[in-house]
Amino acid sequence: MEPEHRVLLLNATYEPLAVLSGRRALKLLFHNKAHVVEQSNKVMSTVKVRLKLPSVIQAEYFIRRPYKKPKFSKKAVFLRDNYSCQYCGKSVHKPTLDHILPRCRGGVNSWTNVVTACHACNNKKGNKIPKEAGMKLLSSPEEPRFLIYTEISTPGNYEKWRKYFDAYSGAQPQEEFASARA
Numbered sequence: 001m002e003p004e005h006r007v008l009l010l011n012a013t014y015e016p017l018a019v020l021s022g023r024r025a026l027k028l029l030f031h032n033k034a035h036v037v038e039q040s041n042k043v044m045s046t047v048k049v050r051l052k053l054p055s056v057i058q059a060e061y062f063i064r065r066p067y068k069k070p071k072f073s074k075k076a077v078f079l080r081d082n083y084s085c086q087y088c089g090k091s092v093h094k095p096t097l098d099h100i101l102p103r104c105r106g107g108v109n110s111w112t113n114v115v116t117a118c119h120a121c122n123n124k125k126g127n128k129i130p131k132e133a134g135m136k137l138l139s140s141p142e143e144p145r146f147l148i149y150t151e152i153s154t155p156g157n158y159e160k161w162r163k164y165f166d167a168y169s170g171a172q173p174q175e176e177f178a179s180a181r182a
Contacts, residue, residue, distance in 0.1 A: 005042055009034065009162045010058040016164050017063060019157075022053050034059050055160060070144045072111060079158050080144050081116035087125070088134050092118045100137070102127045111143035 007025035009018045020028075022044065028034040040055035071075060074097060084091050086098075099116035101107035104127050115137065117125070125133040145165075 005040070005053055006157055007054050008056045008157075008164060009140050010037065010056060010164060012059050012062040014058070014164065014176055016161070017059070017065070020057075025053065025057050025119065027055060028059075030058065030066070056164065059114050064111050070111075072109060072114075077111075080111075080141075084116060085118040086115040086120040086138050086141070087117055087130070089138055092116065094119075096122045096123050098125060100141070101129060103110055105129075111140050115141050 005022035007020045007022055007023070008016060008022050009028075011017050025034070026044075029036065034057040036056075037055045037058050038054065038056040040053050042053040044051045044053055060146070077097060081095075082091075083093075083095055085095070095116045096119055097114050098121070099107040099109075100113050100115060107113050121135065125135055130137060137160055
């Protein structure tokens with residue numbers, strides 16, 4: 001099994017709960033504490049058997065967790081903004097962080113003050129607010145609803161699991177995912 005194989009754990013209500021290692025996910029499956037929602041194309045081989053590893057699993061019972069604020073980090077901001085410049089919309093391979101209210105003017109590192117920007121837009125804006133630089137944000141920055149934003153290992157994983165984040169936030173109907181269990 002690859003050490004970096006990650007599995008998304010959903011609550012019984014399809015709320016994203018955690019990102020687990022493949023080994024931990026298999027333990028939950030074998031102890032009947034979860035079931036597979038989506039398979040991956042990865043396989044784990046033992047002496048006697050070959051197991052197809054899951055990509056997404058769902059807990060068999062509701063897990064009550066108090067709300068915690070997601071940890072602010074550079075990687076989490078890039079994931080929130082889908083590695084796209086929030087000024088021009090260009091997908092960026094090596095993005096930068098931009099403070100809407102620059103730090104030299106009292107701006108802070110917060111979910112609502114920091115966005116992903118390409119180098120060109122970041123340089124153009126400089127130490128100005130977007131209005132002074134003649135620029136406009138494509139979307140207003142918000143704090144993510146899910147703590148596990150900071151745990152997702154790669155943008156590829158996030159793209160595979162995006163529908164579960166969107167479904168729980170109300171962007172898509174959840175009935176679509178109830179059929180995946182059958």
